[in-house]
Amino acid sequence: MGSVHRVFHDSAPRPPERLRFLGRETEITISSADDPVKPDKTSEGHSYLWKYRAAFSVLRTCFRARLHKHQSLCYIRIPKVGAGCSERASLALIGRVTPVRGSSLQMTKKVPTILLRVGMYVTQLDRPWIETPFLFRRFEIKTQQQIAQIQEYCHHVFIDTERGIDIDIADVPASDGGSLPENIPPNSPSQTSANGQSTVSFEEEIQQALEVRSKTKQVVEHMMEDARIGNSIDSAEAREAVEGIMDSITRNREALICLTQLKNRDEYTSIHSMNVSILCIAFARHLGLKEEQIRAIGVGALLHDLGKMRVPMEILNKPGRLTPEEFEIMKGHVTLGADFLKNTPGISPRSFRVLLEHHERYKGGGYPKGLHEDQISLVGQLAAIVDVYDAITSDRVYHNHLHPHDAIKRMYEWSEKDFNRALLEKFIRCVGIYPMGSLVEINGTDIGFILSSNATSALKPDVLLVMDTQKNRHAKPSKISLTETDGSRKKDKWTITKVLDAVEEGIQIDSFL
Ligand SMILES: [Fe+2]
Known part of the structure; x- marks a missing residue:
């Protein structure tokens, strides 16, 4: 069986779980001891130990809530069954363990539809089947198209993790997420311009959108250069660029949003600032905010990382991860930016909040103040979502980009701590489950x-x-x-x-x- 060095790191002993094993109900105990355990073979049963790589995936399916990636060894006791089994045979047998109905290990799991993947087995919807076009009441998801269809009708579904693949995160949040801040209109339009309609087609708008993008990029680069050498910036330039973005999005939002997928690693900071402004404006319009609010959010987003120009270049452009000390300096870009802009006329308090709060996180894990929930303004919450979305879909010196489709899934996983989930869901609706331009x-x-x-x-x-x-x-x-x-x-x-x-x-x- 091999020597044993470590078992689970949980502190409290667990009661046995009732499972069906070898065709009959039995109990399986997962060791909770932190001490070295010797595999035994007694009248009580057998204990088996398997190494991570051999058994982890099978055991994770059965005991997913109990296993963690850092655990390299696990130990289970199977009483009065499996006598005489070799390690290899036992491994095959454990693969056939099924939970007894009502067991805490029953394999049905509630999953937000945003986290669905091909290979999952759907057993139940959050609405009657009759209200949906699905022919079968239980089915395995075979295509992305099926996922899109489910997402169209449902907010969450139940999956059978024994008949299909499991969700790839440790914990599925129990709740459906927080509520929207009060200042989001309840009946916000879901589409583009003031009346919810594009006034021109994508094809008609795209050339203008390319021009808007080019001009905005120049404005951002100009402001960054000013900030770098210590000159004050002209906020009128920023406001004008924002007007151009707003006009383009009013005519046809898809064109400019698609162009946010054009990335360039060497020009990350300027392109990122522009993209965050475009996406913040599109998102704010999607939420039905007033023109004046949208304008302020757009300006704040365009300026949100200007303080990075006051961070030493060797830290800003360091290839590789920052040391904790360097990261502290980098975090200072928020207050450096606010200090730099505080005497600049024409920047509204709302724009400042975008800048000051774009690194705050919903449950208090952000900076510079560690604000949480309602302490963070709507524009700060909105900017945080957009900032992260654009950052993780971009290549950086220290990480490769995520596909936009994967990025929104990942952000949903993080939303328990980092984002207002209700607001994130609206952002996903805004850019699409398959984001525009992907x-x-x-x-x-x-x-x-x-x-x-x-x-x-x-x-x-x-x-x-x-x-x-x-x-x-x-x-x-x-x-x-x-x-x-x-x-x-x-x-x-x-x-x-x-x-x-x-x-x-x-x-x-x-x-x-
Ligand atoms: Fe930032």
């Missing part, structure tokens, strides 16, 4: 960019098909809608078959516009 494979044959959330079916976006999967460019990009059905059979004509990484694939949207 790359996907369609029907296994074509590659395209997500263009928009369809007005009638937010989770069936429009897609700009640009090439086939062999990377042969189409003569002309063509726009399709995932809401289209295949005539007589009423089947979806288009399906997202894979989420692709635009950077890894070397496919950038601007080369097709």
